[in-house]
Amino acid sequence: DTGVSQDPRHKITKRGQNVTFRCDPISEHNRLYWYRQTLGQGPEFLTYFQNEAQLEKSRLLSDRFSAERPKGSFSTLEIQRTEQGDSAMYLCASSPGTTSKKRNTGELFFGEGSRLTVL
Amino acid sequence: DQQVKQNSPSLSVQEGRISILNCDYTNSMFDYFLWYKKYPAEGPTFLISISSIKDKNEDGRFTVFLNKSAKHLSLHIVPSQPGDSAVYFCAARNAGNMLTFGGGTRLMVKP
Numbered sequence: 001d002t003g004v005s006q007d008p009r010h011k012i013t014k015r016g017q018n019v020t021f022r023c024d025p026i027s028e029h030n031r032l033y034w035y036r037q038t039l040g041q042g043p044e045f046l047t048y049f050q051n052e053a054q055l056e057k058s059r060l061l062s063d064r065f066s067a068e069r070p071k072g073s074f075s076t077l078e079i080q081r082t083e084q085g086d087s088a089m090y091l092c093a094s095s096p097g098t099t100s101k102k103r104n105t106g107e108l109f110f111g112e113g114s115r116l117t118v119l
Numbered sequence: 120d121q122q123v124k125q126n127s128p129s130l131s132v133q134e135g136r137i138s139i140l141n142c143d144y145t146n147s148m149f150d151y152f153l154w155y156k157k158y159p160a161e162g163p164t165f166l167i168s169i170s171s172i173k174d175k176n177e178d179g180r181f182t183v184f185l186n187k188s189a190k191h192l193s194l195h196i197v198p199s200q201p202g203d204s205a206v207y208f209c210a211a212r213n214a215g216n217m218l219t220f221g222g223g224t225r226l227m228v229k230p
Contacts, residue, residue, distance in 0.1 A: 004162075031216065042123075042208050042220030043163065056215060091162055095216065105170075106151035106212035110162035 002026060004111035006092050012117045013082055020078045021114040025094030032075050033108060034067055035091040036060065043091055049075060050097065082118045089113040122146045123211050125221035133229055138196040140224050142209030145190060149211035152185060153218065154194045157206045166207075167194070199228045 005024045013019050025032045030051050035043035046065070048056045051072035061067075064082075069075040079086055093108035124143045132138045142152075150171045155163035169176040169183045169192070176183050182195045196203055209221040 033217070035220075040128075040222070042125075042210075042222045043218075045217055045219065048215070048217055056217065093162075105168045106153055106216065106218070107165045107168060108218055110155075110164070112160075112162045115160075 004092055004094050004109055006090075006111040006114050008114055009112065010115045010117075012119065014119050015084060016081055018078065018080045019082055019116060020076055021090050021092075021116075023075045023077070023092030023111060025074070025092070026109055027073075028096065029094035029109070030072065030097040031095045032069055033093040033095075034075070034077050035093065035110075037089045037091060037113070038087075046077075046090075079116070082116075084118045087116055087118045089115050121222075123209055123219050123221040125207075125209055125224050127224050128222070129225040129227070131227045131229065132199050134201055135198045138194075138199045138203065138226055138228065140194040140196075140207050140209075140226065142192050142194075142221050143190060144192075144211050146211065146213070146219075147187075147190070149213055149219075151212040152183070152192050153210045153212070154181075154183060155208045155210060155220075157208060157223070163208060196226075199226075201228050201230050204228045 007022045032049045034046040037043045047067045049069040064080045067077045091113045093110045153168040154166040156166050157163045167181045185192045206223045206225050208223045210218040
């Protein structure tokens with residue numbers, strides 16, 4: 001199974017520490033997305049890459065958050081100086097681009113998420 | 120500004136009956152609408168989608184209806200099975216291929 005994989009699945013950290021999450025998308029997908037989900041809410045968009053270019057960032061993405069996709073393959077999401085309000089599930093998703101031969105139905109393929117708990 | 124809303128946080132139905140999950144949106148520029156299903160500790164999994172130029176799409180037990188004039192869509196599951204118990208998210212796609220999600224509806228199907 002070559003679905004979207006995320007690492008680590010769970011991270012517990014103390015307030016003020018930095019954390020980094022990694023996402024490996026489906027190999028032929030050139031679009032990669034980061035979402036955040038808190039309890040009782042739907043996923044909220046954070047940022048989006050097409051290949052290595054970061055094309056869109058949400059206002060939710062404060063300057064403590066940075067995302068990269070250096071070679072257009074895997075991506076990392078780093079949170080600096082974590083706060084308790086950062087506790088959430090961080091979801092990565094990928095999708096084929098418009099050059100894909102498959103009909104684009106808008107579907108994003110999600111990983112299982114990285115759960116962050118900030119103490 | 121919630122562009123996609125699911126006003127029912129939970130729904131309970133009997134096995135074999137129909138489940139109807141509802142979703143409202145405000146942005147008329149959305150071009151695709153999708154339903155995702157989520158189990159605890161897992162990422163959302165795609166269920167079914169519909170283009171904004173259609174009013175119905177069916178896939179097995181799942182049918183999505185779109186009413187553009189009312190900016191409303193619904194997911195029908197017939198017959199409902201206990202394994203359908205999960206949280207269902209409605210999502211809408213904009214021109215940038217980004218999805219905006221509703222808050223989810225927890226479906227419980229009782230045996």
